[in-house]
Amino acid sequence: MRVARRARWIGPVVLLLVALGLSAHAEIPLADYEAVLLAIPVSDLGHVLGAIEFGLSQPDFPAFETMQYLDRLAASRYSAQEREALLSDIVVALEEGLPIEGLVTKGLEGLARGVPAAGIQQSLHQRLVLLAETRDLLYAKGIFSVAPGSPQSVDTALPTPRFNLLVTHISDTIADYLEGGGSPFEGQTLMQEVRFRLTSLEGAILNATDVELVLKRIEPADLTRVALSAVS
Amino acid sequence: MKPIDIDDVLRSALRQEVAETAAGLDGLEERIVLELGERRPRLRVGEWMRQLIAPTRSGRIGQLSLVGATAAVCLLIGFFAATRFSLDGGSPAIRLEPSRNADGTQEVLFVLPALDANEVSVVGNFNSWEPTTLSDEDNDGIWTASIPLPPGRYEYAFVIDGRWWGQDPLADEYVHSFGEYSSVRYIGGGDGA
Numbered sequence: 001m002r003v004a005r006r007a008r009w010i011g012p013v014v015l016l017l018v019a020l021g022l023s024a025h026a027e028i029p030l031a032d033y034e035a036v037l038l039a040i041p042v043s044d045l046g047h048v049l050g051a052i053e054f055g056l057s058q059p060d061f062p063a064f065e066t067m068q069y070l071d072r073l074a075a076s077r078y079s080a081q082e083r084e085a086l087l088s089d090i091v092v093a094l095e096e097g098l099p100i101e102g103l104v105t106k107g108l109e110g111l112a113r114g115v116p117a118a119g120i121q122q123s124l125h126q127r128l129v130l131l132a133e134t135r136d137l138l139y140a141k142g143i144f145s146v147a148p149g150s151p152q153s154v155d156t157a158l159p160t161p162r163f164n165l166l167v168t169h170i171s172d173t174i175a176d177y178l179e180g181g182g183s184p185f186e187g188q189t190l191m192q193e194v195r196f197r198l199t200s201l202e203g204a205i206l207n208a209t210d211v212e213l214v215l216k217r218i219e220p221a222d223l224t225r226v227a228l229s230a231v232s
Numbered sequence: 233m234k235p236i237d238i239d240d241v242l243r244s245a246l247r248q249e250v251a252e253t254a255a256g257l258d259g260l261e262e263r264i265v266l267e268l269g270e271r272r273p274r275l276r277v278g279e280w281m282r283q284l285i286a287p288t289r290s291g292r293i294g295q296l297s298l299v300g301a302t303a304a305v306c307l308l309i310g311f312f313a314a315t316r317f318s319l320d321g322g323s324p325a326i327r328l329e330p331s332r333n334a335d336g337t338q339e340v341l342f343v344l345p346a347l348d349a350n351e352v353s354v355v356g357n358f359n360s361w362e363p364t365t366l367s368d369e370d371n372d373g374i375w376t377a378s379i380p381l382p383p384g385r386y387e388y389a390f391v392i393d394g395r396w397w398g399q400d401p402l403a404d405e406y407v408h409s410f411g412e413y414s415s416v417r418y419i420g421g422g423d424g425a
Contacts, residue, residue, distance in 0.1 A: 112361035204383035204420035
C-alpha cells in the first residue's frame with residue numbers, strides 16, 4: 001500500500017526532472033539574441049542577427065556562452081562603439097564558418113578582468129586571424145571537414161565539430177604562445193606547444209586518430225608561417 | 233742588586249708563569265667552538281611561525297606566496313603520500329586526480345592556501361569567468377571547492393579578496409592572458425591530463 005502510494009509520486013517527479021533537464025538544454029531563441037543586440041546596440045542589427053542565425057544552425061555553436069558574452073557586453077562600461085567593436089570579430093568568424101568558442105571565452109575573460117576595450121579587441125582580432133590561418137593550413141595539408149552525418153569518404157575528412165576542435169586548439173596554442181612573448185620564428189618550440197596541447201586533450205575531447213593525423217602532417221615551419229600571419 | 237738583575241728575575245718569573253699556563257691552553261680553540269655551538273640559539277617552532285607570518289616588504293601577496301608555497305609543498309607531499317600509502321591497506325586514500333561522476337563529469341578539486349583572506353573564489357572558462365566561491369569551513373586558511381567538469385582544458389585564476397591570482401601550484405601549466413597569468417588544468421585524456 002505504502003509502495004503504491006509512493007509510486008504515484010514517482011511519475012510526476014520524473015516528469016518534472018525531465019522537463020527541467022529539457023529546459024536547461026533548450027536552445028536560446030533568436031529573439032533573445034535580438035533583444036540583447038538592441039541593448040548593446042549594433043548599427044546593423046540584421047547583419048549581426050544573420051550571422052548568429054547561421055551560427056545557431058551549426059552543431060558546435062556555443063549558444064549559452066555567446067548569450068552571456070552579449071549580455072555582459074551590453075552591461076559593460078564601454079562606449080557603444082567599443083561594445084560593437086568587441087562583437088565585430090566574432091561576427092566575422094561566424095560568417096566565415098570558423099569556430100567561435102575560443103573567441104567568446106577570451107572575450108568573457110577580458111570583460112571579467114576589466115581589460116580596456118582596445119586590449120580585448122586586439123586579442124580577439126589576433127585569434128580570429130590565427131583561426132582562419134590554421135584552418136587554411138589544415139586544408140593545405142589535405143585535412144577537411146564534412147558535415148556531421150555525411151559519409152566520410154577519406155580518413156582526412158573529419159566531421160565539422162572534430163575539425164573545428166583541432167582548429168580551435170592549434171590556433172589557441174599559437175595565440176597563447178604569442179601572447180606570452182614567444183617568437184614566431186621558434187618553430188620547434190611552437191610545435192612542442194601544439195603537440196603538448198593536442199596530446200593532453202587526446203581521448204578527452206580530441207579523437208586520437210585526428211591528433212595523430214595532424215601531428216604527422218604539420219611541421220614547425222607551418223606553425224611559424226601561421227604565427228607570422230598574426231603578427232605582421 | 234743591579235737593575236739588570238731585577239729585569240732578569242722578572243723575565244724569568246713571567247716565563248715560568250706562561251709555561252705553567254700553556255698546558256691549560258692546549259685545545260682552547262676547540263673548546264670555545266664547542267661551547268659556542270652548544271649555546272647557539274635554536275629556532276623554535278613558534279619563532280619559526282612568527283617569522284613566517286611577519287610582514288614583508290613585498291606586502292600581502294609576498295606573505296601569501298611564502299605561506300602558500302609552503303602549504304602547497306606540504307599538500308603535494310601529503311597528496312603524494314596519500315596516493316602511495318594507505319594506513320589500513322584497503323580504504324581509498326585522498327586522491328589528487330579528479331573523481332569521475334556517472335554523467336561523465338569529474339569532481340575537480342581547487343585548493344588555495346590563503347591565510348589572511350576573507351573571500352576566495354575561482355574564475356575560469358568553466359564558469360564563464362564568473363566567481364565560484366571557495367570555502368574554508370575549519371578556518372585553517374586552506375580554501376577549497378570541488379567543481380564537476382567534463383573532460384577538457386580549463387583556464388582559471390583565483391580571486392583573493394578581489395585580487396586575481398593566476399598561479400595555482402597544482403596547475404598543469406600557466407599561460408599569459410591580457411598581461412597576467414592564468415592557470416591551466418587538463419581534465420581527462422592523454423599526457424598532460
